[in-house]
Amino acid sequence: MAAMTTSSVADRLAELRGPVPSRHHDARTLAALTANPGCTRRAVLDAAGVDKRALAERIGFGPRFGQSPFAISRGNAFERLVKSDGGAALLALLRDELGLRPAQDDQGPDQPVDGAGPADPGLIDLSRGDREERYRRTRDLVVAAARDPQAAPLLADHPLLRLEVGGRAAYVEPDLVALRARGRDGSQRWRWYLAEIKSFAVIDGHADPMKVAEAATQAAVYVLAFQRLLAGLGLPDDLVATDVVLICPKDFGNAPCATLIDVRRQLAAVRRQLERLPRIGALLDGLEPDLSFDLSADAAGRPSRSAAQLGEAVAAVRARYAPECISRCDMAFYCRDEARVTGSTDLLGRAVRDALGGLGTMRDVLALSERAACASPGGYDSADSGCDGGDVGDVGDGDLAEAARLLNAARRARREALAQAGVSAAGNGGTGKHGASA
Amino acid sequence: MSALAALARVEAFEAGRAVPLATVRHVHLSARPLVFVPVLMAGEAAAPLAALVGTDRTDPRLLVVDQPRDRDQRFVFLAELARIVLDHVAQCRGETELVEATRNHEQWERHLDAPQLVVPNPGGIEAMRLLGRSARFRSAQGPYPVDPLVPVLGRYLTWFAQDRAPTAGSSVCLALTEVLAAHWATGQSALEDQHLAALLAWIVPDRFGPAGAGLTGPQAAALAEDPDRWPSAGPATDPEFDTGVLSALIAAQQRAEGDADAAHAARRALREALRGRLQPTWDLLWQGLDLLRALPEAGHDEHRWRVDRGRFTDFARAVDEGAPPQPRRESAVAAARRLADLEAAQEAYDKQRALDDPLMLAAYRVTGEAFAGTVVAVDAERRDTSGRTPKPRPRVWLRTADQVVLRQGTKVACPQRPNQRPSIVSVTRQGADCVVELELSNDMGRKAVPDEGSVPEPGESRCYATVLAAEFFPPPPLPDPEQTPWTHGGPPAQYTPAGADHDEDWH
Ligand code: SF4
Numbered sequence: 042m043a044a045m046t047t048s049s050v051a052d053r054l055a056e057l058r059g060p061v062p063s064r065h066h067d068a069r070t071l072a073a074l075t076a077n078p079g080c081t082r083r084a085v086l087d088a089a090g091v092d093k094r095a096l097a098e099r100i101g102f103g104p105r106f107g108q109s110p111f112a113i114s115r116g117n118a119f120e121r122l123v124k125s126d127g128g129a130a131l132l133a134l135l136r137d138e139l140g141l142r143p144a145q146d147d148q149g150p151d152q153p154v155d156g157a158g159p160a161d162p163g164l165i166d167l168s169r170g171d172r173e174e175r176y177r178r179t180r181d182l183v184v185a186a187a188r189d190p191q192a193a194p195l196l197a198d199h200p201l202l203r204l205e206v207g208g209r210a211a212y213v214e215p216d217l218v219a220l221r222a223r224g225r226d227g228s229q230r231w232r233w234y235l236a237e238i239k240s241f242a243v244i245d246g247h248a249d250p251m252k253v254a255e256a257a258t259q260a261a262v263y264v265l266a267f268q269r270l271l272a273g274l275g276l277p278d279d280l281v282a283t284d285v286v287l288i289c290p291k292d293f294g295n296a297p298c299a300t301l302i303d304v305r306r307q308l309a310a311v312r313r314q315l316e317r318l319p320r321i322g323a324l325l326d327g328l329e330p331d332l333s334f335d336l337s338a339d340a341a342g343r344p345s346r347s348a349a350q351l352g353e354a355v356a357a358v359r360a361r362y363a364p365e366c367i368s369r370c371d372m373a374f375y376c377r378d379e380a381r382v383t384g385s386t387d388l389l390g391r392a393v394r395d396a397l398g399g400l401g402t403m404r405d406v407l408a409l410s411e412r413a414a415c416a417s418p419g420g421y422d423s424a425d426s427g428c429d430g431g432d433v434g435d436v437g438d439g440d441l442a443e444a445a446r447l448l449n450a451a452r453r454a455r456r457e458a459l460a461q462a463g464v465s466a467a468g469n470g471g472t473g474k475h476g477a478s479a
Numbered sequence: 480m481s482a483l484a485a486l487a488r489v490e491a492f493e494a495g496r497a498v499p500l501a502t503v504r505h506v507h508l509s510a511r512p513l514v515f516v517p518v519l520m521a522g523e524a525a526a527p528l529a530a531l532v533g534t535d536r537t538d539p540r541l542l543v544v545d546q547p548r549d550r551d552q553r554f555v556f557l558a559e560l561a562r563i564v565l566d567h568v569a570q571c572r573g574e575t576e577l578v579e580a581t582r583n584h585e586q587w588e589r590h591l592d593a594p595q596l597v598v599p600n601p602g603g604i605e606a607m608r609l610l611g612r613s614a615r616f617r618s619a620q621g622p623y624p625v626d627p628l629v630p631v632l633g634r635y636l637t638w639f640a641q642d643r644a645p646t647a648g649s650s651v652c653l654a655l656t657e658v659l660a661a662h663w664a665t666g667q668s669a670l671e672d673q674h675l676a677a678l679l680a681w682i683v684p685d686r687f688g689p690a691g692a693g694l695t696g697p698q699a700a701a702l703a704e705d706p707d708r709w710p711s712a713g714p715a716t717d718p719e720f721d722t723g724v725l726s727a728l729i730a731a732q733q734r735a736e737g738d739a740d741a742a743h744a745a746r747r748a749l750r751e752a753l754r755g756r757l758q759p760t761w762d763l764l765w766q767g768l769d770l771l772r773a774l775p776e777a778g779h780d781e782h783r784w785r786v787d788r789g790r791f792t793d794f795a796r797a798v799d800e801g802a803p804p805q806p807r808r809e810s811a812v813a814a815a816r817r818l819a820d821l822e823a824a825q826e827a828y829d830k831q832r833a834l835d836d837p838l839m840l841a842a843y844r845v846t847g848e849a850f851a852g853t854v855v856a857v858d859a860e861r862r863d864t865s866g867r868t869p870k871p872r873p874r875v876w877l878r879t880a881d882q883v884v885l886r887q888g889t890k891v892a893c894p895q896r897p898n899q900r901p902s903i904v905s906v907t908r909q910g911a912d913c914v915v916e917l918e919l920s921n922d923m924g925r926k927a928v929p930d931e932g933s934v935p936e937p938g939e940s941r942c943y944a945t946v947l948a949a950e951f952f953p954p955p956p957l958p959d960p961e962q963t964p965w966t967h968g969g970p971p972a973q974y975t976p977a978g979a980d981h982d983e984d985w986h
Contacts, residue, residue, distance in 0.1 A: 105706070109721040112522030242524035244612060245807040293524050293613050364668035381697065389488045390668035396485035406489045447845065450882065451486040454841035457851065461837045462502035 050322045054089040059335025059345065063090030066211035071204070072258040073369050075310045078317065081324050082360040083370060088206075088321045091334045093371035099336065099344075100352040102375035116240040120216070123238050123288055123297050128164035128196045131297075135234075135286065138299045168199035172212050175201035180270060183233075187276055202266035206315060215263040232279070235263045236286035236299075243289045243298055253287070253302070260285040261307035265315070283308060332357055362387045398444025409441075410448035483842040484664060492666030495695035497681040501662045502838050504774035505828075507650035507784040509595035512768065513567040514539070516599060516760050517606045518753070519714045520547040521721055525609035527556050528716070529753040532563050536765040541757070543750050545732060554625045557614050561632035568594045568635060572795060593651055593784070593791040596639050597768065599675045599712035599760055600656040604640045606714035607652070611636030615804040631798065637805045638794050646821060648783045648828035651791065655767045662774065666696060675712040675763050676703035682770060712760040724752055779831040812959070826949060833946045834894050840942055844881050849891075849944030850915060852879030859934045871927065873934045874904065875917045877941060883913045885945065891917070892947035898922045899933070900948045917943070 055063075070087065077083060086093050097103055123131055167178055179200040204211050215235045237260050241252045264285065268278040284301040291298035332354050338344045346354075355375060362380045366373040380388040384403040387394060400406050484500060491498045511534045520526040528547050531539040540563060544556045575588040598604055615633025617625045639652040660672045665681035672678045680687050680699035687699035694702070703709045706717040716725065728749045735741035809817065832839040843849035856876040862869040883906045885891070890900045899922035907914045924930030935941055 105719075107718040107722070109521035109716070109718040110726050111520055111721055112718075115522035240522060244524060244609070290524070364670040367670065384492070386489070388492070388668065389485070389666075390670065392480040393485045393488055393668070396480040396482050397489065398482075403489045403492050406486065407493060410486060446882070447482050448486060451482040451845045453880070454844040454851075455483055455486065455838070458837035458841035459499070459502070 050325060053325050054321075057085070057089040057332060057334055058091050059333055059337050061092070061335070061337045064092045065090070066204075066206050066213075068213045068259045068262040071206065071211065071213065071262045071311065071315075072255070074314045075258060075307075076369050077361060077363060077366060078314050080361040080370075082355065082358040082372065082376070084321060085324055085328070085358050086334065086372070089334065092336060095336055096334060096351060096355070097371050097375055099348050100355060100375060101348065102372070102378065104371045104374060112240070119240040119290055119295065119297075120238045122295060124164060124198060128198075131164075131196065131288075134288070134297060134299050135236075139286065139301055164196045164198050166198045167201065172201060175199075176203055176212065180274070183270060183276070184274060186233075187274070187280075202263060202270055204262070204266045204269060204315070213262055213266050215260075232282040233267060234282045234284070234286055235260060235267060236288055237263075238288045238297075241289055242292065243300065244292050248289060256287055257285070257302050257304045258307045258311065260287070260302070261304040261311045264304060264308055265311055329357055364388075364390045398440065398447055400444055400448075406448060409445040410452040412445060412449065481842040482845045487664035488666060491664050491681065491696070495666070495697060496684055497663040497665045497696060499662065500664045500838065501774070501832075501836050503777040503836050504771055504780070505661065505777045505832050505836070505839075506653060506658050506771070507595075507776075507780050507787070508768065508772055509592070509650075511570075512595040512597045513564065514597050514761070514764050514768075515603065515607075516712070516757050516764065517603055517610070517714050518716055518757065519606055519609075521715050521718070523547070525606070525613045527553060527560075527610060529757060530556075530560065531754075531757045531761045532560065534567065536761075539758075539761050541750060541754050543753055545746050545749060546729070554617075554629060557610065557629045557632060558626035560610075561614075561626065561628035564594075564596075564632055564635060565628060567596075568795065571791070575792075578789075588792070589785075589789050590792045590795070591788070593788045594639075595651055595653070597653045597655055597764065599654070599764055600673055601654045602714045603712075604644045604652060604654050607636045608640035611638075611640055612807075630804065634798055634804055641805070642794075643787070643790065647825040648779075648831070649787055649790075649824070650784060651787050655764055658771065659767055662771065665700075667700060671700070674704065675760065675767070676709035679703070679763055679767060679770075683766070686766065709759055709763075710756045712763070713757075716756065720756060728752055777832070778835040783828075783831070823951060827951060830946055830949050833944060834897055837894075837942075840894065840944060840947075843944045843946055844942070847882055847884035848946060849942060850877070850879040850881040850883045850885075850913070851940070851942035852877045852881070852912075852915075854935045854937050854939045854941060855914065857934060857937055859929060869927070871919075871923055871929050873919045873923070873929060875901065875919065875935050877915050877917065877935075877943070878909070878912050879915060880912050883915055889945060890948040891943035891945055893941045893943045894947065895935075895941065896922060896933070897947055901943070915943075 064087075066087065074083075074087065083093075086096070094104060165182070167175055167182075169175070170178070179197070179202065182197060182200070199214055199216075202213050202215070204213060216237045216239075237256055239252065239256050241249055264281055264283055267281040271278045271280050283305045284303050287300045287302050288297050289300070290296065333346060334351065334354055335346050336344070336351075355372070356379065360372075360376045360379065362373075362376040362385065364377075366376060370376075377388065379385075386397055386400060386403060386406065394400075397406050400409065487498050487500055513532065513534050514536070516531040517527065518529045520528045526547050527542075527544055529544065530542045532542065533539040540559075542556055542559050544552045546552050571592040571594050572590055574591040576591055578584075578587050578589050580586040596607070598607065611633045613633070614625075614629050615637055617623075617630045617633065619625060619627035619630070643649045644652040644654070656673050656675050656678055659678055659682065660669070663682050665672055665678060667677065667681065676687075677700040680694075680703040681696040684694045684696045684699035685692075687702050688694045706719060710720065711717045728745065732742065732745040732749065735745045806813075833843065834840075840849060844851055854875055855878045858874045861871070861873050863872040885903050885906075887903055887905065889903045891903065892898070892900050899919060901917040901919045904916040904918050907916075919929075919934060923933040
């Protein structure tokens with residue numbers, strides 16, 4: 042089949058979703074894309090805007106992860122606190138802890154930071170209005186700042202940015218702010234800095250590395266969206282810093298502390314994943330034409346597709362399960378069950394799968410481990426590896442032969458050790474039977 | 480992940496239940512461990528919510544913070560916890576033994592016992608570390624006085640969680656999921672093994688589900704993952720519990736303020752709900768300990784516990800003598816020393832486990848760092864005559880089916896004679912097998928001919944490994960903290976209690 046055009050891809054995706062509103066990507070789902078980029082199932086469902094959570098529930102594998110209301114209210118309270126006072130405390134923090142010099146400082150000492158004036162609109166609220174409007178206001182702000190750096194506000198609350206994802210617009214919302222400042226790098230140019238407010242604590246300078254990594258990936262999505270905005274306006278994309286400001290509570294208290302984190306690596310990963318997405322057309326080419334994830338119901342509440350039909354549709358798209366999916370993807374319980382039923386080594390985790398020579402199924406692992414392998418000891422002189430005894434006829438591939446050797450050795454060593462322990466446990470003691478049976 | 484451990488997971492998956500990864504128990508189990516199930520408030524850095532704690536499996540103490548956002552109540556919680564933990568510590572300080580002086584150390588007294596804290600999972604250890612950090616700088620004096628036991632508890636929790644728990648081979652602070660996963664392989668992933676109930680479900684599936692149901696590991700694990708049957712083992716509660724139960728109970732308490740009866744009822748309801756959430760984990764913890772206890776003790780158990788007892792003796796004395804709390808951040812020298820200590824402990828532990836347990840040793844055969852086989856020939860009379868006095872240098876030929884990738888000259892050793900470190904002379908292929916020629920150079924006595932029994936005999940089975948020949952050298956010398964070079968931050972500041980530490984904000 043010929044490659045699809047952009048519009049036919051969009052039509053196909055709309056068909057897959059059926060007559061229900063499309064789920065929108067957000068920074069979280071975009072960040073998750075980079076966590077398991079190899080999964081076609083997720084790529085197709087996300088591109089089609091299918092509500093994965095609802096889909097998983099319909100097919101009997103509803104996800105369990107959620108957020109505690111305590112965590113949510115703590116997060117909101119901390120964000121409110123950080124932004125209180127029109128952001129005055131926040132500005133001081135950014136200046137004092139990070140050495141960021143807000144553009145306003147250029148105006149000289151006679152213009153104190155907290156002084157009112159045309160150049161000090163303080164914290165401008167971009168969180169109201171519909172998405173189009175918020176995006177427009179965010180863009181206007183950037184345009185205005187490009188024209189006259191002094192005229193623009195220092196802080197913008199909840200700007201809205203936009204990214205093209207698989208041919209559709211996705212809106213993302215930096216949790217906080219865009220701030221214009223000169224960095225510590227001594228450069229005389231000002232930049233926009235994006236800041237994220239997170240309520241996990243930084244204790245004695247250390248925070249949970251997993252949470253920091255998650256925040257960094259999300260922030261990279263914002264930076265990318267900001268770069269796209271700048272590019273759309275014909276402005277240089279390095280006008281946004283690739284260091285983002287992470288604002289967290291310090292130690293056990295409520296006082297915020299700010300840290301700059303370099304997200305260039307995450308930015309590259311997110312960009313790469315998004316660039317791969319247009320190839321969704323190629324993924325769609327491989328799917329059955331009548332495939333549908335339609336979650337709609339008629340007026341009487343009768344679903345247009347049965348759970349069994351939906352389940353078949355999901356099964357028809359190839360997945361790449363990993364245990365990490367459980368905390369990252371709504372489909373995980375379904376995919377885990379599938380991996381279990383098919384006996385896939387994915388079930389055990391990537392590290393285990395790699396240690397098993399990359400073999401895909403448990404059955405293959407056991408079969409290879411039990412084959413009376415030509416133990417071809419590599420040793421000093423592999424030219425001499427007299428591989429004449431074992432039946433390794435179909436093991437043509439070198440990797441497979443190596444996997445077989447490894448698994449066979451593992452099985453033999455394990456059996457012998459268990460037998461030896463059994464012997465000594467029975468009181469026979471003394472020397473065991475190491476290697477005697479080889 | 481070794482190929483051996485990976486294969487064990489596949490075998491467990493096929494068998495439908497866990498399979499052994501060890502044939503002996505590689506941690507010490509104290510006769511009366513202090514079991515601790517801590518639960519923290521979601522979204523907060525270290526706000527204790529509840530704990531079940533105690534040494535008696537039939538009678539755990541339930542500690543609850545009625546108003547988790549109330550700072551005073553947190554300190555009441557910590558004071559109660561301090562009483563229990565420090566009592567456990569005190570009980571281990573009864574008798575001592577005399578340790579003879581050595582070249583580096585004068586004669587000293589070592590406690591005959593050491594405390595042992597067991598928590599459900601690594602998150603429990605992290606909770607201890609955070610509670611320790613939030614408690615150790617507090618003071619009984621000043622504007623925010625706390626119970627004088629609180630800062631002492633803080634130091635002990637820090638010692639348990641931060642000093643001992645990461646040290647390989649130490650058993651004073653154990654996360655049960657990690658210990659179980661080191662002794663059994665399940666047919667699920669390491670991530671799922673962090674769930675205590677699911678992990679135990681693979682090891683003893685018949686304990687899950689109705690009696691006589693005869694569940695398989697995966698069936699039992701599916702039940703175990705149901706948070707209504709087997710709630711989270713902490714330190715976080717299940718979000719559903721927070722939403723459906725806990726928030727209502729905490730709100731009820733706030734509403735009941737001023738009404739003694741209502742407040743009492745609300746407190747009771749909260750306690751009952753939390754006990755219900757924690758009790759299943761408490762029971763699982765003790766079942767897990769039973770399983771471990773049923774394994775034979777490793778050969779080096781006593782040795783390792785002696786090290787723990789020694790470290791405990793040192794630490795307890797330092798606390799008695801008024802040593803300052805552990806600093807917020809380690810100095811460069813302390814961090815380097817600590818890293819060297821951790822590495823040395825890991826190496827020693829690896830070697831000990833390989834010596835004590837054939838299944839541990841087996842993993843090295845797969846990676847080519849060990850080989851096992853039968854002694855096919857011995858030249859016991861062989862000598863090195865190049866020096867003034869001829870020295871016995873017997874040679875041994877061992878036939879193995881293992882792939883030998885070790886270089887000529889590599890030192891190896893075997894469990895039967897761990898101090899003897901022969902070196903590899905040559906490896907020759909013979910069909911699918913290899914014949915390894917070894918030269919013995921030590922541990923044969925001081926005479927011109929090797930002592931009886933010090934040279935392997937033909938027909939004997941041996942497994943030689945490099946890990947067993949590992950020698951431990953003292954860590955590289957580090958400057959005293961006072962001499963830290965300026966490149967590494969210079970000498971650390973002496974700890975002086977600052978007011979800010981004592982009344983540090985605790986949101
Ligand atoms: S849970 Fe399934 S659909 Fe989601 S990323 Fe993992 S394998 Fe793909």
